[in-house]
Amino acid sequence: MTTIPDNTAQDDGKNALIGRSVAALMGLALVAMFVSSFLYRAENPSRVVRTDTPAMPQGMGGMADSGPMKEIMELMQRQKEEPDNPAVQLELAERFMMMGAYDRALIFLDKAAGLDPDNPQILNDKGIALYNTGKAEEAKAAFEAILAKNEADFRARFNLGLLYKYALGDMDKAAEQLRAVMDSPAADERTKSQAKSELESPPEAGDKPAK
DSSP states (O other): OOOOOOOHHHHHHHHHHHHHHHHHHHHHHHHHHHHHHHHHHHHOGGGOSOOSOOOOOOHHHHHHHHOHHHHHHHHHHHHHHOTTOHHHHHHHHHHHHHTTOHHHHHHHHHHHHHHOTTOHHHHHHHHHHHHHTTOHHHHHHHHHHHHHHOTTOHHHHHHHHHIIIIISOOHHHHHHHHHHHHHOSSSOHHHHHHHHHHHTSOOOTTOOOOO
16 A cells, blocks of 8 residues: 655755745845945945944955954943943944844944934934844834835835845735835945846745744
């Protein structure tokens, strides 16, 4: 008598792998937006809200040579001397984000937000950090807070679109945000292309949103 093999465990494993892949993609996309923003501000100081911030290390070798932990300790000392300076709090948060220490980064982002609540960079970084600590709804609120103050902020719309698509499982709302990025006169062509790619590749039927 021939028996039909039970593929349930195999299917469950495949679904789990898909879920992890989607979560990884979402995280990488959000971090990419953060890194691009970091680089843009470093290359365009006139657009930077912050002042007197160290340059971003170039590559892994640059990070080792620059002594990232030494820089963090120096920033911690500055924080003690300038506790009401949101630029110092934000710089500390971004250093920790670059190291993947999102829980730690949130401590300084909360302080920075308390000092400068209308700063879109603080809110954007906070949204990314919240997502990477498993708080998708709070991340959504951070990106929405940016748009409430500036509807033309295409970066916040792009991040919000990714959040709806991968973390919250709402492709209709994701499409609304991604189309707005594609139509934005302020968005660069690379971001528009990324938004178009995300819009044209909806999650496969049966996929569950990443948790």
